[in-house]
Structures are given as C-alpha cells and as structure tokens.
Amino acid sequence: MRLILLGAPGAGKGTQAARIASRYGIAHISTGDMLRAEIRSETPLGLMAKSIIDRGELVSDDVIIGMVKNRIVMPDCARGFLFDGFPRTIEQAEALEDICNIDYAIDIEVPFDRLIERISSRRMCPKCGSAYHVSAHPEGLCPCGGKLYQRDDDNEETVKNRLEVYGEKTAPLIEFYRTRGRLLTVNGDASVDTVEAEIARKLEG
Numbered sequence: 001m002r003l004i005l006l007g008a009p010g011a012g013k014g015t016q017a018a019r020i021a022s023r024y025g026i027a028h029i030s031t032g033d034m035l036r037a038e039i040r041s042e043t044p045l046g047l048m049a050k051s052i053i054d055r056g057e058l059v060s061d062d063v064i065i066g067m068v069k070n071r072i073v074m075p076d077c078a079r080g081f082l083f084d085g086f087p088r089t090i091e092q093a094e095a096l097e098d099i100c101n102i103d104y105a106i107d108i109e110v111p112f113d114r115l116i117e118r119i120s121s122r123r124m125c126p127k128c129g130s131a132y133h134v135s136a137h138p139e140g141l142c143p144c145g146g147k148l149y150q151r152d153d154d155n156e157e158t159v160k161n162r163l164e165v166y167g168e169k170t171a172p173l174i175e176f177y178r179t180r181g182r183l184l185t186v187n188g189d190a191s192v193d194t195v196e197a198e199i200a201r202k203l204e205g
C-alpha cells in the first residue's frame with residue numbers, strides 16, 4: 001500500500017498519518033519530521049532548511065526528492081508507506097511518478113477559516129510526536145510524559161504564509177490526483193476517530 005495524505009497545514013495530516021500507518025503496518029514518512037530531525041542534529045541540510053521553514057516557504061524540490069528517494073528504500077518501507085507533507089508541488093508529484101506507483105492520495109478537507117485557529121493552538125510532544133489542541137492538556141504534559149511545545153513555524157505570521165504557499169503550490173495536487181483517478185476526499189472537520197474511520201472506509205471500500 002502506497003499512500004499520500006494531502007491537506008492544508010492544520011488539516012490533521014500528521015495525526016491521521018500516524019494512525020493509518022500503524023493500522024496497515026506501513027511506514028509513516030513525514031518530510032517535515034525528517035527536516036526537523038536534520039535541524040535538531042544541526043546538519044548542513046538542517047541549517048539550510050531552518051530559515052526556509054521558519055519563513056513558511058518550501059525547501060527546494062531537489063533536496064526533498066533526494067531525501068524521499070533514500071527513505072523509501074529502507075526496510076520498513078517494504079510493506080508500503082504513507083507520505084505526510086509530500087509531495088507539496090507539481091514538480092515533486094511528477095518526480096514521484098518516476099520513482100514509484102501510488103495507490104491513493106487522500107485529501108483531508110478542513111474549512112479554511114478553521115485552519116489558523118487549529119495551527120495556532122497546536123502543541124506537539126517531542127517524545128511521541130503527537131499533536132494536541134492546547135486545551136486538551138493545559139498543564140503542558142503529554143500522556144506519555146513529554147513536555148508539550150509549540151512549533152517555531154506555528155506562529156500566526158508564518159502560518160498565514162504557509163497557507164498562502166499551500167494554496168499556490170500544493171492545492172493544485174488535488175486536481176493532479178483527481179485526473180489520474182487516484183483521489184479520495186475525506187471531511188477533516190470532525191473528531192480524530194471519525195476522520196480515521198472515514199479514511200479506512202474509503203480505502204477499503
């Protein structure tokens with residue numbers, strides 16, 4: 001099974017990706033998580049990517065495609081994988097077509113005016129990677145014990161730019177996969193369990 005999760009920043013891609021990947025025993029590949037790991041390790045790629053990410057812009061297609069090519073040959077991808085945050089441009093989608101076949105691209109739809117509130121209120125766990133609305137754990141502690149933090153690029157100004165970049169560069173991918181007969185659409189403005197169930201139903205239906 002080879003899947004793509006599409007959707008604007010704040011649509012819930014990361015949360016659903018973790019659930020869907022574990023449900024089907026496939027690898028969860030988040031290019032954003034891979035870049036943040038490079039930043040934490042202070043690699044040359046991480047140092048280059050940090051200012052781009054902090055501005056809400058996109059890292060170059062060549063860098064991302066190279067990262068993905070190296071990732072999908074790893075053993076945990078043998079049963080399949082799910083991309084979260086990739087592809088983000090038509091160029092990346094076209095490059096992916098040359099690398100492997102994708103079964104479905106799942107677009108998680110959330111009304112535009114809900115996205116800014118969702119991202120600005122998002123808190124992340126550094127230990128398990130979960131994302132929560134700030135009101136879920138106001139004391140700032142994840143159930144796994146991690147201390148919740150706000151992503152540097154989840155501030156309101158960067159979020160506005162990320163949403164603009166999404167509309168301009170990434171939203172056209174919906175048509176890209178629709179015309180290839182590989183698009184599934186789910187309503188993301190619902191509980192995490194409901195969205196997961198709808199994704200599973202569409203994949204298995």
Ligand code: AMP
Nearest residue numbers: 031032052053057058059064085086088
């Ligand atoms: P995410 O965690 O998916 O929201 O990604 C965080 C940031 O990483 C994005 O705003 C981009 O700056 C960068 N990024 C992640 N994935 C990609 C990609 N496929 N292409 C370009 N930039 C990316």
